[in-house]
Amino acid sequence: MAMSYANDFERVVPKEALRSGATFVSEDLRTLQKSDDLNPAFLWVIQGEALWKKTEALPSGVPSESCASCHGQSNLSMRGVSTHYPQIDKISGELINLEGRINLCRTRHQHLPPLVLESDEMLGITAYVAMASRGLPMNVQIDSTNLEYFRKGRNLYYTRMGQINLACTHCHEQNWGRKLQGETISQGHINDFPAYRLEWQRMGSLHRRLRACLSGVRAYMFPLGSSELTDLELFLAWRSTDSKITVESPGVRR
Ligand code: HEC
Ligand code: HEC
Structure with missing residues (x-):
């Protein structure tokens, strides 16, 4: 069951406190990401x-x-x-x-x-x-044409899933900055995707990353390119719109 919010645009983490996922990785990975010559992506x-x-x-x-x-x-x-x-x-x-x-x-x-x-x-x-958009903030506005998709994405974000029974919000809004299996949980933004991930030994899309989170809580892994993952992506894009987070693709992650 999804948690209910008074309005569609209520935020758990205030916009001013939003930080790119790159600020949560080790200095080594940040150095790789910063240099187009070293970045394996x-x-x-x-x-x-x-x-x-x-x-x-x-x-x-x-x-x-x-x-x-x-x-x-x-x-x-x-x-x-x-x-x-x-x-x-x-x-x-x-x-x-x-x-x-x-x-x-x-x-x-x-x-x-x-x-x-x-x-x-x-x-x-x-x-x-x-x-080509590096340095620019996300700019996804919600209006009558995409509201229905946004609501579906938002609903999924706040719904407990899988055997572990956690929602996205539990990790990325309520426990960011804490360690989980040796990794620091970030706020789960999308500005560095597609990204190179050491664990994959290759580049991967945002949808692949989202499937890894679903797998982590032993939930059903929606297919790459599915409407569920795209709705979720819309919610995530809105979440960092007009914040100090800017596009930094391609990222480097553990
Ligand atoms: C049990 C905790 C947990 C849950 C629940 C979870 N994630 Fe994650 N997620 C992680 C961890 C750990 C990482 C890797 C470290 C990081 O960047 O946060 C991650 C990474 C991410 C990233 C990449 C961020 C970056 O900058 O590289 C996104 C986006 C993301 N998660 C979104 C989601 C969404 C959407 C959901 C719900 C479907 C979800 N996560 C559920 C733990 C979780
Ligand atoms: C024959 C001309 C043509 C070719 C070839 C073409 N595009 Fe496009 N592209 C368009 C048109 C026209 C649009 C506007 C949307 C539409 O009508 O489909 C567009 C839109 C886009 C957009 C969205 C722009 C926006 O502001 O949202 C992207 C991204 C894009 N194209 C990437 C590509 C890539 C990558 C390729 C090669 C794999 C490609 N296009 C090949 C004509 C073309």
Whole structure:
């Protein structure tokens, strides 16, 4: 059962007290994250940059357009874009995250097959696009078009789950700063995703991270790209909107 709040926008942690997940990791990891030369996530970013410029053969034999042929330089055209995801796609009316948007461009505009979620290509291109917003605060506003999804995400956030019977709020709002199995629990923000995680020995998406938290409490792991995880992502994006937390993708985590 979800805890009830008087209004949809009530906060447990005040906006002024919000801190990026990067402030909770060890100095070593912070040093890696700060340098684009040392950050292991750049092995994926390089692939993302190559994909941005790449054309692929269409069934007709004609080359597809590349991301760059429509969007030009990512640091200009993609500046600020990741801060307003998840968002409603106007054509389908569905809530989509950045990966979802990229796949819509693949299918709608490039006439190519969608990228496989969690593939090196998808992680690389997502990080490459997200990076163009480094230094900017999240900017997800809730209005009549996305309120229903926001409520679902918020409800999930405050619902006890799994054999361990804990909700997201119990760890990330009520016990942040405490240690759990050698790790400091952060406030659970999304500004550094996709991120390289030592435990995975690779880059991973936000949805993969959320599934790891669900697995931690022995709860059902909603599939990558599912509406449940995207609703949750919308709530998380709203939570840090207009705070001092800024986009820092790609992060480095334990
Ligand atoms: C039992 C405690 C616990 C619960 C419950 C839990 N998490 Fe986590 N979560 C962690 C730990 C530990 C980490 C890794 C350290 C960190 O960054 O907080 C983490 C990491 C995260 C991160 C990555 C933060 C970053 O900056 O790298 C996000 C986002 C997150 N959790 C969201 C959630 C959401 C949403 C839920 C509910 C579905 C949830 N967590 C439930 C313990 C928990
Ligand atoms: C043929 C032109 C075309 C190509 C090629 C294309 N896009 Fe797009 N892109 C668009 C259009 C048009 C939109 C506006 C949304 C829509 O109509 O689907 C858009 C929107 C986007 C957005 C969202 C921008 C925002 O402000 O929310 C992102 C991110 C994006 N594209 C990334 C990519 C990536 C990455 C690729 C390559 C994998 C790509 N696009 C290839 C035309 C294209």
